[in-house]
Amino acid sequence: MSRSSRLCALSRGLPFAFAPAFAALVADAEDLRYDAQVAWFHAGAIEMTLQEEASRYELSGAVTTSGATNRLFKWRGQFAATGRFVEGFPTTNAYFLLEDDGDKREVLLAFGDKTTILATDDEAEVLPAPPGSDLMSVIFLAPQCFAETTVHDGEDAYRIVPERSSERNLRQRSHYYSGPAKRCDYRFRYDDGSTRRVSIWVADTGEPRFPVRIQIRVPFLPDGILRLRVGDSGS
Numbered sequence: 001m002s003r004s005s006r007l008c009a010l011s012r013g014l015p016f017a018f019a020p021a022f023a024a025l026v027a028d029a030e031d032l033r034y035d036a037q038v039a040w041f042h043a044g045a046i047e048m049t050l051q052e053e054a055s056r057y058e059l060s061g062a063v064t065t066s067g068a069t070n071r072l073f074k075w076r077g078q079f080a081a082t083g084r085f086v087e088g089f090p091t092t093n094a095y096f097l098l099e100d101d102g103d104k105r106e107v108l109l110a111f112g113d114k115t116t117i118l119a120t121d122d123e124a125e126v127l128p129a130p131p132g133s134d135l136m137s138v139i140f141l142a143p144q145c146f147a148e149t150t151v152h153d154g155e156d157a158y159r160i161v162p163e164r165s166s167e168r169n170l171r172q173r174s175h176y177y178s179g180p181a182k183r184c185d186y187r188f189r190y191d192d193g194s195t196r197r198v199s200i201w202v203a204d205t206g207e208p209r210f211p212v213r214i215q216i217r218v219p220f221l222p223d224g225i226l227r228l229r230v231g232d233s234g235s
Helices: 003-012 019-026 067-071 135-141
Strands: 030-038 041-053 056-065 077-086 089-100 105-111 114-119 125-128 149-152 157-170 179-189 195-203 211-217 224-228
Touching: 041 135, 056 135, 077 135, 089 135, 135 149, 135 211, 157 195
Parallel strands: none
Antiparallel strands: 030 041, 030 224, 041 056, 056 077, 077 089, 089 105, 105 114, 114 125, 149 157, 157 179, 179 195, 195 211, 211 224
């Protein structure tokens, strides 16, 4: 399915609050693909489309991950977010998530001061919207290395705490960026007291301006790694 077809299909399923904003995604959008790896094994991908206009941004895509990567991105499905850059930092206005594991379908919309959750055979649940910006916007659009901040997955909020930064010469396989990079190390602190350590590399050359490598460290499990494709778009 082409990018335009995917976006049109997604926009038809969006709540009314999202539909007008995402019509603009079909044209003049930027495609990003991150390949996921756990240990030596391919573990899916994150495919995103980004549209920016002045200080506004619109981000949508699909996540298909497994293994250690699911400890950070703990769902599979489609997502969308709209927001504004405030002093260069993404600030979410609305966040949409569609999960479908074959047996259960769940739709989540965080908009304004409420999060609405609709699940197969369940009544709608309305919760107070969590504070902060959504995780996808912060990880992929925020300037690295950012200060301590609150993020959310539409339902729950948690803290991202910076630990250190360093200059590195990143070497990766073909189709992925290799060269000067800044590495930013973070600790994700969840409400239940658990933590995850995440390292994000950005190219020091300024291009590409998105993270070129994300490494997720989960205790007792192999690391999950996401790499931005900068060569051909094949798998």
